[in-house]
């Protein structure tokens with residue numbers, strides 16, 4: 214291995230005792246390979262086997278906690294005990310190569326498509342329709358909010374029983390937890406909405422419930438991470454100042470890590486703070502000494518990963534890059550970093566085991582994945 218890349222391959226010890234073999238994380242990616250009921254297909258197993266190989270930690274694609282959590286259909290499921298054997302198969306596959314296995318748990322809220330949820334009924338913090346759509350979600354009732362919080366806990370218990378090393382609470386990408394935090398999608402005037410403290414109540418209640426279940430059920434150290442998207446682009450919406458307040462509250466919860474969902478690791482705040490540094494640098498300065506941080510976003514080459522790591526964050530997640538080159542880590546450790554591929558070609562679908570729906574989305578969404586001109 215080229216010695217300059219050693220910092221990427223150093224092990225990391227979480228304070229709860231879990232040791233991760235290196236600093237590279239497989240970013241959570243829903244690639245629609247599970248069966249319609251959310252159980253694991255052979256293709257999905259093959260995907261996780263190749264993409265977990267070499268990384269220190271692998272986070273699964275988002276996994277539903279209740280039947281009405283689904284967004285697209287075909288997501289992984291942890292909404293019932295009958296999913297435990299299937300989850301067990303997934304955890305075993307990820308752990309085979311020594312990666313820590315993290316189940317990302319989520320509820321889609323108003324992002325759900327009516328066709329994939331029971332009775333076509335979409336729920337959210339408030340009845341605010343998605344932009345450009347006339348489908349209004351139903352505002353959740355007090356009792357239902359408690360049920361969803363407990364469903365995050367029950368899914369965590371299933372992850373523990375299935376042998377996962379941790380769960381990641383998905384508070385990012387506009388799904389239900391973010392909908393409660395956003396002043397745009399949360400227009401409630403009860404204890405779950407209003408000022409920023411009340412808008413944080415649901416995200417923090419989910420954290421408390423998940424940590425309670427871990428304390429009760431886990432027989433060995435089990436990681437609890439939280440993923441969030443800093444800022445929303447619309448006004449009213451989550452500002453960088455709001456994000457920093459939530460980050461501070463999460464850091465006080467003794468979470469094992471915070472994971473930031475960004476398309477560009479070096480992106481700068483839009484509004485809410487007067488600071489010319491990147492969002493990750495600002496966040497790292499605020500909480501980086503208290504809670505390990507995972508950064509992500511358009512990192513493809515080992516030099517880009519190294520530069521991101523030098524910002525101070527202990528972990529770098531790779532999403533699209535590990536779809537493009539599943540041997541990314543292996544090539545670095547063998548000193549073959551020059552052979553790392555950072556672009557797809559139009560011939561790669563079968564070789565890389567990319568399912569048809571994802572492949573079509575990739576080639577029909579210009580600019581999403583880097584695609585070489587040559588075929």
Ligand SMILES: Cc1cc2nc3c(=O)[nH]c(=O)nc-3n(C[C@H](O)[C@H](O)[C@H](O)COP(=O)(O)O)c2cc1C
Nearest residue numbers: 240241242243274275475476510511512531532533
């Ligand atoms: C195909 C695909 C599916 C994704 N699914 C999820 C998901 O289930 N949960 C999640 O938090 N982020 C999801 N993301 C976002 C990634 O985790 C990551 O934040 C984003 O792709 C930026 O990282 P990258 O530049 O390394 O790809 C997905 C991204 C891709 C490309």
